[in-house]
Amino acid sequence: MPGEQEREEDQAGRDVADAFDGEDVAAGRFRLHRAVGRWLARAARERPVAVLLDDLHWADAETLALLSGAADLPAGTALLLVGAYRPEDAEGRLGDTLAGLARRAPARIALRGLAEEAVAELVRAVGGPRVDAEVLAALAERTGGNPFYVRESARLLGSEGSLVALSEVPEGVRDVLRRRLGRLPEPVVSVLRLAAVAGRESDVEVLVGAADTGEDGVLGALEAGLLAGLLVEPELGRVRFAHALVRDLLLADLSRLRSSRMHGRIAVCLERLAPDDVSALAHHHVRAASSATAAKAVAYCLRAARLAESRFAHDVAAALLAEAVECFERVPAESGGDRDAERVELLGRLVRAQVRAGAVMAARTTRRTAIDRAVGAGRDDLLIAAFTAWTEPTPWQTRPYGVVDAPVVELLERLLARPGHEPAVRCLLLGAYAAELSDAKVASVREGAREALALAEGTGDPVLRAGALAALVKELDADLEWPERAALGGELERIGAVHELPGHQWYGMFIRSTASAAEGDVAGARRLVGRWTQFARSYRMPGPAAVGETVEATWAHVEGRFEEAERLYRQAAARMARQGSPHAEGILAVAIATLRASQGRLAEHLPRLRQVYAAFGPPAGDLLAVALAAAGEEREAREILDRAGPLRTDYFFEVFATFRAMTLVTLGERAGAEELYAALLPYRDAPPVSSGFTVAVRPVARTLGELAVLLGREDEAAGHFARAESIAERWHGPWGAA
Numbered sequence: 001m002p003g004e005q006e007r008e009e010d011q012a013g014r015d016v017a018d019a020f021d022g023e024d025v026a027a028g029r030f031r032l033h034r035a036v037g038r039w040l041a042r043a044a045r046e047r048p049v050a051v052l053l054d055d056l057h058w059a060d061a062e063t064l065a066l067l068s069g070a071a072d073l074p075a076g077t078a079l080l081l082v083g084a085y086r087p088e089d090a091e092g093r094l095g096d097t098l099a100g101l102a103r104r105a106p107a108r109i110a111l112r113g114l115a116e117e118a119v120a121e122l123v124r125a126v127g128g129p130r131v132d133a134e135v136l137a138a139l140a141e142r143t144g145g146n147p148f149y150v151r152e153s154a155r156l157l158g159s160e161g162s163l164v165a166l167s168e169v170p171e172g173v174r175d176v177l178r179r180r181l182g183r184l185p186e187p188v189v190s191v192l193r194l195a196a197v198a199g200r201e202s203d204v205e206v207l208v209g210a211a212d213t214g215e216d217g218v219l220g221a222l223e224a225g226l227l228a229g230l231l232v233e234p235e236l237g238r239v240r241f242a243h244a245l246v247r248d249l250l251l252a253d254l255s256r257l258r259s260s261r262m263h264g265r266i267a268v269c270l271e272r273l274a275p276d277d278v279s280a281l282a283h284h285h286v287r288a289a290s291s292a293t294a295a296k297a298v299a300y301c302l303r304a305a306r307l308a309e310s311r312f313a314h315d316v317a318a319a320l321l322a323e324a325v326e327c328f329e330r331v332p333a334e335s336g337g338d339r340d341a342e343r344v345e346l347l348g349r350l351v352r353a354q355v356r357a358g359a360v361m362a363a364r365t366t367r368r369t370a371i372d373r374a375v376g377a378g379r380d381d382l383l384i385a386a387f388t389a390w391t392e393p394t395p396w397q398t399r400p401y402g403v404v405d406a407p408v409v410e411l412l413e414r415l416l417a418r419p420g421h422e423p424a425v426r427c428l429l430l431g432a433y434a435a436e437l438s439d440a441k442v443a444s445v446r447e448g449a450r451e452a453l454a455l456a457e458g459t460g461d462p463v464l465r466a467g468a469l470a471a472l473v474k475e476l477d478a479d480l481e482w483p484e485r486a487a488l489g490g491e492l493e494r495i496g497a498v499h500e501l502p503g504h505q506w507y508g509m510f511i512r513s514t515a516s517a518a519e520g521d522v523a524g525a526r527r528l529v530g531r532w533t534q535f536a537r538s539y540r541m542p543g544p545a546a547v548g549e550t551v552e553a554t555w556a557h558v559e560g561r562f563e564e565a566e567r568l569y570r571q572a573a574a575r576m577a578r579q580g581s582p583h584a585e586g587i588l589a590v591a592i593a594t595l596r597a598s599q600g601r602l603a604e605h606l607p608r609l610r611q612v613y614a615a616f617g618p619p620a621g622d623l624l625a626v627a628l629a630a631a632g633e634e635r636e637a638r639e640i641l642d643r644a645g646p647l648r649t650d651y652f653f654e655v656f657a658t659f660r661a662m663t664l665v666t667l668g669e670r671a672g673a674e675e676l677y678a679a680l681l682p683y684r685d686a687p688p689v690s691s692g693f694t695v696a697v698r699p700v701a702r703t704l705g706e707l708a709v710l711l712g713r714e715d716e717a718a719g720h721f722a723r724a725e726s727i728a729e730r731w732h733g734p735w736g737a738a
Helices: 004-021 025-046 061-071 092-104 116-125 133-143 147-160 173-182 186-198 204-210 215-227 244-252 256-273 278-288 291-310 314-328 339-356 360-377 380-387 406-417 423-436 443-459 462-474 482-498 502-519 522-538 542-558 562-578 584-599 603-616 618-630 634-644 653-667 673-683 700-710 714-730
Strands: 049-053 079-083 201-203 231-235 238-241
Touching: 025 049, 025 061, 025 079, 025 502, 049 061, 061 079, 061 092, 061 314, 092 562, 116 133, 116 147, 133 147, 147 173, 173 244, 186 204, 186 215, 186 238, 186 244, 186 256, 201 204, 204 215, 204 238, 204 256, 215 231, 215 238, 238 244, 256 278, 256 291, 278 291, 278 314, 291 314, 291 339, 314 339, 339 360, 339 380, 360 380, 360 406, 380 406, 380 423, 406 423, 423 443, 423 462, 443 462, 462 482, 462 502, 482 502, 502 522, 502 542, 522 542, 542 562, 542 584, 562 584, 584 603, 584 618, 584 653, 603 618, 618 634, 618 653, 634 653, 653 673, 653 700, 673 700, 700 714
Parallel strands: 049 079
Antiparallel strands: 201 238, 231 238
16 A cells, blocks of 8 residues: 555645535536636737647547636637537537537638648658659548648658559558558667657656666657657657657557556656656556556545546546556555455545536446445445445436336435434435435435435535435425425525535526426526526536526427427437436437327337337336327237336326326226326326426326316316416417317
């Protein structure tokens, strides 16, 4: 394990991390982005500023977030932002960033290959051989005018003599580079490989210290690389590869055994020459793959992760902590210490980093590993540590829809049955219990949420209180208990504003908007949606931003803009999937089904709903059954309906109950209609949107009217239809009169 100096440094870094952990992540990021924006604005007032960012397709999430923040500076700021990226890699986080920047109408310039004249000029500039126009035209065609490919091809042709036939030029730039490297002496290539292991750019002194040859040999090899155009000197004493492909090729031809030895030698040199470069030290110690240095790798990964967290680069921190967990298993057992506790602590840190980075499902998997380790060790203290590691709020349920992890629930119930927990610990355990059973409408969960709120109020900790409020809100029925939800949402918003907890402040506004919708205050709900959408955008909250896209899609559906709604739903689902939400595919399936129902096109959606049913099973039975009934497949519709089981009383209850009622009405099936009518009756005034504006569906009152007709209750049906027409008119919905 780490020596005394490393322990002291690690403790110092932990003190910084502990101070940071007390701060809300969204608030800290907001202040950082605001500070960077103000700094750029001040600089731009003195003279125009240009910021150039190359290789954006490799940027981490926080770099892209800072780019978006800089683009939001006031109009008239003398700031030019230029970013270069590969179009084929403009997906994921970069795709989201580009979509967000689109509203600023940036100039997009697609870089094409060089024309034949420019190819000839470049060949002459790098000292290539004299070639005729026909060969130049063929060279331009083969390279696509890619400047790097043209330059490397010209150098290859220069070294191999005049071009006899175009076929002598390799088809790809990698082949060109491989042939050029093959013409260099092996000692030169060996040093270049060491430089490749060191990184895209490296310090010459580090390479001299890490090489297995003398200083003259290293300098001579680097000079050969510079003369060959494979390296450049960005500043005195440093070398950089002229193109990432050069480094990639050198690494590709290097065995893992040799590269691990090189990483180890580089790490030793860095400890002497650059002891504060913890990110580089972590990188090289991890890849040295030695059990003798595994403890050092863990220590440096932890320090580098804390540095990344201080810069709000939580995806980078999560990657470093994952490497720390892997390296920890290589630390010799005889190193001493409480290995089980150290392991669970590492896993807990990884859980928090993954949640902060938006990787919710990865965090859940990591937490399960920590739970299994604690159970295997037979230690409840570690089990409590595993369950209480998840401290960050998330905008959606943290488990797959319709799935309850019974063993985890049993463990939580056992821990909660034990007396003597500190109030804060019991509060967090109750929160974890509520998260595992959220939307299940279990009495013990609601009681636990209320107990957690009372405990949190006793501690005086605003973060605990906000978390307990959020847990309780999720246990209340959005359409039947909206007054209490509205009150709790207002309190959550107040706590978030007073104590600078933007995530909870956003959730409070969100809850208030759903309460306004349940009350029938369409204009008020719309105003609050606009408010929290702008709030989430200002704080650059990825999860709430995805929720905002879903709400926008739902509102387009409500207003009858079906094509736009479908496009927005697909866009929101893609964003949710990238952020690690377990619900992206399921929500999209339900959303498209509701759209097809409103369009009267359920029958043509049948093939897709068969696929959905194959993926999700009985929980998606009502989606498939209603489409089968619409398509006239009555026998199969009845079979699917029989296997669907009782309706879940969760946030999709009204949606699935509506589809089940539509199936029964289409089939003329009265069995089950009475019970369904009774279950839906309390929701007769519900808005045509599901809890949380996830999807839109026709007013429940209309469904009640159709069920009443099926049951022979014509007088009741008339009242329901009149109410449905009023609700649809208030919401400007597409459902019209029954």
